[in-house]
Amino acid sequence: MMTIEVAEPHVQTATMTREERRVILASSVGTIFEWYDFFLYGALATTIGAKFFSPFDEATRNIFALLTFALGFLVRPFGALVFGRFGDLIGRKYIFLTTIAIMGSSTLIVGLLPTSDQIGIAAPIILVSLRILQGLAISGEFGGAAIYVAEHAPPGRRGFYTGWIPASIAFSLLLSLAVILITQSVLDDTQFKAWGWRIPFLASLLLLGLSLWIRLRLNESPAFLKMKSEGRQSRAPVREALGRWKNIRVALIALFGMTTATAVLGYTGTFYTLVFLTSTLKVDAYSANLLFATAMILGSAGCVFFAWLSDHIGRKPIILTGCAIAALGYFTIFDALAERANPTLYHAQANVxxxxxxxxxxxAFQFNPAxxxxxxxxxxxxxxxxxxxxxxxxxxxxxxxxxxxxxxxxxxxxxxxxxxxxxxxxxxxxGYPAAGDGDTLQLSGITDLLAPRALQVVGLLLALVLLAQMAQGPAAAGIVELFPTNIRYTGISLPYQIGTGWIGGLLPATMFAMNAESGSMYFGLWYPVAFAASTFLVGLFFLPETSHIDIAD
The missing domain is CATH 3.40.30.10 (Glutaredoxin)
Structure with missing residues (x-):
């Protein structure tokens, strides 16, 4: 079993300095940018398919648009090796700047890119290249953000400081939805489809400018500078991180004892839940988005709370508790969600x-991620x-x-x-209801959220969000603390991106295929349940408690 020497617990209560607030803001804006692009491309995939794959029929256009989206996930582990290596060799700040520049430029250029009607086959080729660059840059973004904040945080406050990074995901969702809805409200449908779809991508220029301005004013990580001054810098971080069993073992523990949980609980509690509401339970898009956004807003504070709590009682108890509750409670929560959101469907499943x-x-097993x-x-x-x-x-x-x-x-x-x-x-x-059936939960405005059924659904969604936050909040600091300074960027990035990009990214397609294979809309839940349970077991026996170690050594 792996052991880590720990210092005596010492939780500081001093308020944040101006520099510390700037570090957290710089890191959080990058995460907002990452997920803003994710939500934006997903919401506009049909429009993008029509613009950049116009020589094909509608079904094929949508397929290519989704395939292009999937590429961003598949390349993440490869980008993790590239940016992780340079982050350990050159420094956190410079890679931090590079990833946000590539990520932001890729998003912005989509809004400027001529369509296939204008430049032919070059349009989809450039689009695919941009999505690959986006995926590669994202693979170095989270690791850099978590490391940079953790290495600036005072002892005993790393969880609280890094917890703001995953908490910003809720804001990015709301931001992307707001930009799209405002644009659609100003333009008519013809204008939006013709050129208005570009505006949300072009609006990312403001995020890019803010991110670069803040990050250019930051200093290098003190832990990196200390390591460099003491001559402890690795000359081959990839070979050292992946070529020595003791480091490979830590990476495997990070993957199967932590990051798989953050991925499957995160994707199940957010993206899959929204698909479950709209596609499975037949709740209309407006109502589902309103319910989902409300739960995300209420739950976003939970991420910082659980991260703060992990500074006091440890990362491991909170992460493993979230995994245990998810493994034991997912089926019950989703069953209750179905009963309250669409009772006609729920009873038809029991009686027909x-x-x-x-x-x-x-x-065939209908696994079709692309x-x-x-x-x-x-x-x-x-x-x-x-x-x-x-x-x-x-x-x-x-x-x-x-x-x-x-x-x-x-x-x-x-x-x-x-x-x-x-x-x-x-x-x-x-007796199965059609979409929009009278018994299906339907909201006409924000005030409808106060209705008993709506409150119950928001409560269930909030429970799913909080389970995700129990894993994601403490994990940002926890994974940083597992690796030594000289290979930290490389060591973090690969297990995190395998967990997020592959295990998490394939979750919706895998769960749908499992549902279709079994004939039950709940059977796919075994995918996150199995990973939550395995993470609990691996974490229980192999994951060390790291909340009070000195990460500058």
Whole structure:
């Protein structure tokens, strides 16, 4: 078991200095920029597809737009090695500046980029290149931000100081939504689709300018300067971090004992929850966004609170408690969310008997993270149609060569022409609600949030957000404290980006495929539950408590 020498607990209570506030602001603005771009591109993916992949049909355009989005996740671990290495060789401040410059410029240029109608194939090539650069730069941003703040923080306050970084994600969501909604309110639909979609990307210039201005005024990390003056700087941080078992072991513990939890709890409590509300529970976009944004605003303070608390009782107890509650409570929370958001759907799932009869050899596991795969067998069509309608169904194994068919309350629908249409009609007749059904929770304004059902849904969403914050708040400081100064940037970046970019980034697509495979809209929850449980076990036995160590040594 790994051991780390710790100093005596000493929690300072002095107020922040002006320099410390500037360090936190500089780091938080970078995180806001990172997630502003993430939310912005995701919200405008359909419009971007139409502008940069116009030679293709609508479905293919959307596929390419989503694939371009996914590339930003896939390249993150590679960028972590590049920027992590230079962060340990050159210094935190300079890489901190470089990543924000690349990240900000990539977002800004999308707003200036000519479309495929104007410059042809060069447009999508440039767009894909920008998204790759964005993903590479992001991979060095969080590590740099967490390290820079932690190495400036006074002893006993690292958790509180670094907790502001993940807390700023809520603000970035609200900022991106606000910019889009304001732009759409000023322009008509034709203007927005023609050129108005560029405005939110161009507005990022203000964030970029503010970030660069603040970061240029910062000093280098004192821990890095001390290490450099003492001649302890690593000459080959990647080789040292990944070529020595003792450091590889720490990276593996960081990945499986910490960052997987921050990723799966974070993505489940935010992005997947919003998709669950809109796509699965059929809540309209306005109501879902209002409910979700309210929970995010209320929960954002939790991130700083749990980070502050970790300075007093340790990082490990809070992270592991969040993992344990999530592993034990996710199914209950999501079940209650379904019952309150769409009671008609909830009761239809309990009372309508649906079976998919098929030869298992004709049924694919519908894992499609980039949106490029096509599932065309009758079994796949049946499962995809039922999943889109949020129907609970049972798989019945048939002998080889048997044509697929669906039973709905005893009525049989055989494969053939208009198979999906006929399934959808029978599902509605059996009692499954269409989108916008009267029993589905629907808000017409902010005051509707005070209605009992809305308050209950916000409370459940808040619980999911707080579980994510229990992992994310203390982890920002916790992962910094696991690695020595001379390989800290490299050591942090790789496990964090594997957890966030791959394990977290693949969460929505994996959960959807699991739901479609099983016939239950809850089955996909085993993905975050399994990672939360494994993180709890790895953390319990192998993750050291690091809240009171001296990270300048």
């Amino acid at each position: 008997v649906v079976e998919v009869h098929a030869d298992p050899a004709t049924c 949106g490029t795969a096509k599932f065309t067998s009758s079994c796949d069509i049946a499962k995809a149609t039922l999943s889109r309608a949020s129907v609970s169904y049972r798989n019945v194994r048939e002998s080889a060569g048997t044509p697929s068919f669906v039973n709905i309350n005893g009525a049989s629908i055989a494969a053939g022409p208009d198979f999906a249409t006929r399934i959808a009609e029978h599902v509605r007749q059996a």
